[in-house]
Amino acid sequence: AQTVTQSQPEMSVQEAETVTLSCTYDTSENNYYLFWYKQPPSRQMILVIRQEAYKQQNATENRFSVNFQKAAKSFSLKISDSQLGDTAMYFCAFMKKGGAQKLVFGQGTRLTINP
């Protein structure tokens, strides 16, 4: 079974700073997908960024980028020029390729951006 670990329960940074959230996972699969989801205080979970395991190039979405280290089974999220609206719970998730879309989530990191 796959597991996802987020070792930072809480983080706090000042507005405009760069912050990196860590995520490691354990799997014997070779083909899979990785995701970062954001859950703001209003509770609606939204996708931030995603990565296909077979792609070596790290995914980037505006201020959000990932550092995907397949051998180390590490998938960290970097938020550049952080904004107050980035305050949220961030969840790392794993999905095996094929079959039903079964997302396996980490425990989450509560990120607070301070003015």
Add this chain to the structure above:
Amino acid sequence: ETGVTQTPRHLVMGMTNKKSLKCEQHLGHNAMYWYKQSAKKPLELMFVYSLEERVENNSVPSRFSPECPNSSHLFLHLHTLQPEDSALYLCASSQEAGGWDTQYFGPGTRLTVL
């Protein structure tokens, strides 16, 4: 954020009650999901439906009974729940149940079992 809606947003019920949670997606998706989000635990997938057929049942107790009458609606029927079932129940949908289509989540139903 009105693509996936859930009702009610909050629910308090006794252990002997029967209630239902409703989810509706307005995105034309073919797959729908129920997740349970408990305090201090990772989000847990409960059920997956693809084209109204259940394709995944993640070892969920029978006191939770899902129903998917069509691709836009998903219900979670609750009966004889336990206090440990108190949690945020999230519904999600995606275009298909295979591949890596983005899952769109609803706002959740906060359930409290007394």
